[in-house]
Structure formats: C-alpha cells, structure tokens
Amino acid sequence: MLSFAVALVAGFVFLVWGADRFVLGAAGTARNLGVSPLIIGLTIVGFGTSAPEMLVSVIAAWQGNPGLAVGNAIGSNITNIALILGLTALVAPLATNSRLLRRELPLLLVTMLAGLALLIDGELSRLDGVVLMLGLAGLVYWMVRTALTERNGDPLVSELSEDIPAEMSTPRALTWLAIGLAVLLVSSRILVWGAVGIAEALGVSDLIIGLTIVALGTSLPELAASMASALRGEPDIAIGNVIGSNLFNLLAVLGIPGLIHPLGIGDDVLFRDYPVMLGLTLAMFIMAYGIRGPGRISRLEGGLLLACYFGYQTLVYFSTRGGMVH
Numbered sequence: 001m002l003s004f005a006v007a008l009v010a011g012f013v014f015l016v017w018g019a020d021r022f023v024l025g026a027a028g029t030a031r032n033l034g035v036s037p038l039i040i041g042l043t044i045v046g047f048g049t050s051a052p053e054m055l056v057s058v059i060a061a062w063q064g065n066p067g068l069a070v071g072n073a074i075g076s077n078i079t080n081i082a083l084i085l086g087l088t089a090l091v092a093p094l095a096t097n098s099r100l101l102r103r104e105l106p107l108l109l110v111t112m113l114a115g116l117a118l119l120i121d122g123e124l125s126r127l128d129g130v131v132l133m134l135g136l137a138g139l140v141y142w143m144v145r146t147a148l149t150e151r152n153g154d155p156l157v158s159e160l161s162e163d164i165p166a167e168m169s170t171p172r173a174l175t176w177l178a179i180g181l182a183v184l185l186v187s188s189r190i191l192v193w194g195a196v197g198i199a200e201a202l203g204v205s206d207l208i209i210g211l212t213i214v215a216l217g218t219s220l221p222e223l224a225a226s227m228a229s230a231l232r233g234e235p236d237i238a239i240g241n242v243i244g245s246n247l248f249n250l251l252a253v254l255g256i257p258g259l260i261h262p263l264g265i266g267d268d269v270l271f272r273d274y275p276v277m278l279g280l281t282l283a284m285f286i287m288a289y290g291i292r293g294p295g296r297i298s299r300l301e302g303g304l305l306l307a308c309y310f311g312y313q314t315l316v317y318f319s320t321r322g323g324m325v326h
Contacts, residue, residue: 004197011191022180028173046244071210082309089302129258
C-alpha cells in the first residue's frame with residue numbers, strides 16, 4: 001500500500017512538472033513558427049494543460065482499467081469547476097470580459113448534453129469514441145478559425161500574449177517539448193499503477209479512484225494556471241483554462257477509452273456523477289456568462305462552488321461505503 005501511495009504522489013508531482021515543460025516548449029515552438037498568441041492559448045495551451053488527463057486515460061484504458069479513465073474525465077471536470085474556480089474566485093473575483101468565452105460556455109453545455117446522449121444507453125462504445133474524437137477535431141478547427149477572425153479584438157488576446165514565452169530559441173523550445181512529453185508518459189504510467197494498486201488495496205473500483213484522487217491530481221496544472229492568472233489580473237484566462245480543459249476532457253479523455261477499451265457505464269455515473277458535472281457547468285454558465293451584463297464569479301459564488309466540491313466528495317465517500325457494506 002505504501003509503495004502505491006508513493007508512486008501516486010510521485011506521479012502527480014512529475015505529471016505537473018512535465019505538463020508545465022510540455023506547454024512551455026509547445027508554446028515557444030509555435031510562437032517561433034509565427035502562430036498567433038490566441039491560437040496558441042486556445043489550442044496548444046489548452047491541450048497541454050489537459051495532457052495529464054489524456055495520457056492517464058490512454059494508459060489506464062490500454063492496461064485494461066477504462067473505469068479509471070472515465071472517472072478521471074468526469075471527476076476532473078467536476079474538480080475544475082467546483083474546486084479550481086471556487087478557490088480562484090475566493091482569492092480574486094473573476095469577471096468575464098471576453099466574447100470568446102461567452103461563445104465557449106454554451107458550446108461546453110451542448111457538448112456535455114451530447115456526451116450524455118451517447119452514454120445514456122449504459123455503454124461507452126467504439127462508435128461513441130469515434131463520435132467524441134470527431135467532436136474534438138471539430139472543436140480544434142472552430143478554435144483556430146475563431147482565433148483567426150478575432151485577431152486583436154478580444155481582451156483575451158492581450159492576456160494570452162503576455163503569458164506566452166516571447167524569447168526562446170527553437171532548439172530550446174523543442175528540447176523542453178520532448179522532455180515534457182517524456183516525463184508525462186513515464187509519470188502517467190507510474191500514477192496509473194499506483195492508483196490501481198490503491199483501489200485494489202481499499203477494495204473500491206478504479207472508477208472511484210479516478211473520480212476522486214486521480215481527478216484531483218491531474219487537475220493540478222489547471223489549478224496552478226488559473227490561480228496564477230487571477231493573481232496577475234487576468235480573469236479571462238483563469239476561466240478560459242477551465243472551459244478549455246473541460247471541453248478537451250469530455251471529447252478526448254472520455255473518447256479515448258471508448259476507442260481503446262469499450263465498457264459499460266454504470267448507473268452511478270449516469271445518475272450521480274454526470275448530473276453533478278452537468279449541474280456545475282450550468283451554474284458556471286449562469287455566473288460567468290452574464291445574462292444582463294458582464295459575467296462575474298464573486299467570492300460568495302466561489303465559496304458555494306467550493307462547498308459543492310466537498311459535498312460531492314462526501315456523496316462519493318458514502319456511496320462507496322454503502323457499496324462495500326453490501
């Protein structure tokens with residue numbers, strides 16, 4: 001048990017560091033190739049901060065633990081909204097000024113409803129995986145096209161321009177890209193091994209471990225990015241990190257196990273976890289979209305989101321205890 005716990009912690013630490021180096025190298029390389037800051041921020045950085053979830057999903061499904069991958073996808077989305085946005089808003093209230101984010105929020109809701117429609121039959125099939133991955137391709141195309149048309153007309157552009165490394169040689173950027181990817185691959189495998197070992201030792205499903213411990217650990221890059229952006233006075237990036245990550249999680253992290261290792265989706269996912277994720281997304285939409293004016297997530301609303309996170313963890317805990325008793 002101790003060795004599994006050490007592997008899990010070590011996997012988290014190197015996963016966060018590897019994701020940071022991967023994003024740094026990818027963003028630096030793209031900027032040297034003349035890619036606009038908005039495209040880099042919407043696609044490369046968004047992909048990079050979701051890389052831990054994606055690689056954990058690939059390895060877990062490949063090793064025959066698709067429940068861990070599904071739990072990681074849904075649990076990460078719950079963690080991103082309830083814990084990360086909640087904590088960030090407590091530190092600095094988040095105002096939504098970007099038109100792009102106001103377009104992405106409805107898109108996230110529609111994507112979640114589409115995902116529910118695919119899973120409602122109780123199965124994540126290969127066809128479902130194909131549909132989700134096609135959705136990912138469509139999302140990236142839409143983001144690139146939107147970035148090309150927006151140019152400098154959105155507040156998010158100036159915020160992203162300041163965050164992307166301006167002076168980094170291409171060889172150095174490629175080196176960090178390679179190192180980051182290698183560390184992500186190794187740490188993901190270590191993390192999955194530790195997570196599966198802990199699940200077996202505790203007698204719980206790998207789905208539960210994915211929803212809780214693994215989801216928290218793989219969301220650490222988003223937490224670091226959102227907190228840093230809020231403290232720098234860049235609220236649009238803080239919220240954009242969560243929206244982008246959740247879109248990638250729904251389409252890629254949930255789609256990958258369907259392609260590699262199709263599985264049945266239990267009632268606990270359909271009637272406990274997915275509705276919580278959908279409800280939190282709707283709450284974020286109401287707060288951040290701004291029906292009658294600019295959207296804003298206040299400290300009070302951040303506290304409510306945080307309370308929802310701990311409430312959900314408590315629900316999962318007692319659900320797990322009930323399952324173990326029976």
